[in-house]
Amino acid sequence: MDKKMRILVAEDSAADAELFARELRPFKENKSLVVDCVLDGDQALALIKKENYDIVFLDVSMPGFTGIEILRYIKEHHRSEKVIILTGYPDVGDHFCKMLGADEYMEKPLGREMLKAILEKYAPLE
Numbered sequence: 001m002d003k004k005m006r007i008l009v010a011e012d013s014a015a016d017a018e019l020f021a022r023e024l025r026p027f028k029e030n031k032s033l034v035v036d037c038v039l040d041g042d043q044a045l046a047l048i049k050k051e052n053y054d055i056v057f058l059d060v061s062m063p064g065f066t067g068i069e070i071l072r073y074i075k076e077h078h079r080s081e082k083v084i085i086l087t088g089y090p091d092v093g094d095h096f097c098k099m100l101g102a103d104e105y106m107e108k109p110l111g112r113e114m115l116k117a118i119l120e121k122y123a124p125l126e
Contacts, residue, residue: 004032005123006053010044010070011037011086012062016108020057023112027119041065045073053081054123059108060087068100075101082122086110 007024011017017037024035036051038044042064048056056074058067065073071083084104085097094105104118 004034005055006051007033007035008044008047008051008053008056008081009035009037010039010041010057010062010067011059012039013059014039016059019109020115023110023115026112027115039063041067041070045070048074048079048081052079055084055118056081057084057086060085060089068097071097071100071102084118 009017009020009024011020017039021035021037024033027033028035036047036053038047040063044056044058044062045065047053048070056070058070060067067085067087071085074081074083082103083101084106085102086106086108088108097105103122106114110118
């Protein structure tokens with residue numbers, strides 16, 4: 001049996017989190033994906049400390065810890081998660097996020113094709 005890929009989505013907008021879940025649904029049917037969604041940075045950090053994820057989608061601006069603070073935690077603790085920073089504020093800056101260690105920087109909303117590209121890049125679909 002294949003190992004399940006674990007994905008964490010930390011997104012403070014319930015509507016955007018639901019959109020993420022809906023867009024990931026077809027991939028869950030074709031691959032062994034486990035997706036956890038949380039609505040704030042405190043919940044995200046608690047799960048990261050408890051679980052090992054393959055890919056972590058982090059909204060820049062969330063209640064509690066921000067996506068940038070969680071990215072710093074991941075890098076400072078030499079964790080292996082691929083981190084995709086999400087923002088609705090394009091002025092945050094791709095260069096800044098990548099300098100901090102993000103693997104990708106993307107503006108919301110992400111569509112199915114963008115999610116497929118991320119999954120194929122970091123966890124090839126079978």
